[in-house]
Amino acid sequence: MVELTEVSHGYGGQEVLTNLTIRFQENKITAIIGKSGSGKSTLLQLINGLLRPSKGQVSVFNQPLNYNQTTALRLRMGYMVQGTGLFPHLTIAQNIAIAGKVRDNSQPGARVNELMELVGLPSSYQPKYPYELSGGEQQRVGICRALYLNPPLLLMDEPMGALDPITRQDIQQEIVKLQHLAPRTMLLVTHDMREAKKLADFILVLDRGKVQQFDRASNVISEPATQAVRDLINASLDS
Structure with a gap:
């Protein structure tokens, strides 16, 4: 449903995302996690058509993104x-x-x-x-x-960041229930590895605009691929 092929993007001559090649699993929840400035929100904006990549191709609903028809595209995706x-x-x-x-x-x-x-x-x-x-x-x-x-595709950029812990837990439970009743492809940006572990089928870890690991959530937690992933897990789960 959503695929990026050798995608890069930058602002003011500084690259924010570098050579991303990713295919997100359809009807699964993927958590996108990383430090501030790692390119998480920029990635969602590229998928939504708000930004054009400086290099590479973004495909949504199995078709290259048509920037002349973004209104029709966005009717098929929710964006927070x-x-x-x-x-x-x-x-x-x-x-x-x-x-x-x-x-x-x-x-x-x-x-x-x-x-x-x-x-x-x-x-x-x-x-x-x-x-x-x-x-x-x-x-x-x-x-x-x-x-x-x-929508069959839901893009969520820190949707629970402003919620108190009890309300946050309630919304997390609602997301799990929604996904069980009507599976859809969800891309969830979060800074909370505990939230990613609870909600996501897959986890994508970004660091300085590059993919550090993209795997099933259980594998990312138990077998971090790089030191950057290990540091992020330790910082999130120990806090």
């Missing part, structure tokens, strides 16, 4: 940015259903209700605005919006 990414002038219901304005949806209210119930938000929040919700509640709204069109 760091932070909430909610529109402050729209209500909670409008924020969740905004993708329905691009693709016709005859029952937006029913879908909003379903998703809010799924993540534990009361329906009474629908007419509220983002500023009236806590940070954790806003993050749940972001998850609802990403799932609104039931």
Whole structure:
């Protein structure tokens, strides 16, 4: 479904990702983990079509990415940015259903209700605005919006970073439940190896824009391929 072939990308002459060749497993959760500045968010933006690689090819849904048709592409993928990414002038219901304005949806209210119930938000929040919700509640709204069109591909950039530990655990459990009920390809950027271990089938470790290891989660944890991977595991699991 998602494949990168010899992909590189940089900013201002400095390379952020270098010669990445990766094929993500379909209908599995892959955690993308690494230090700050390792290129994790840039990788998601390349897959989403927000960025073009300076070298190499990105293929999504088994086709080379067409940068002239990114709107149609994004209707088939959910994308959660760091932070909430909610529109402050729209209500909670409008924020969740905004993708329905691009693709016709005859029952937006029913879908909003379903998703809010799924993540534990009361329906009474629908007419509220983002500023009236806590940070954790806003993050749940972001998850609802990403799932609104039931996309086969879900890109999540630190989706639980702002949540308190109890809410974070609840959302993790919801992700596991969602994946069990309706498997989809999920690429999850996280800084937490414990979270990656809990949620992911596969783990991709990046360091300074290069792949250090890409394997089943259990293999990465038990058999780290490089010192950079070992250091990351030790720092995450010992904290």
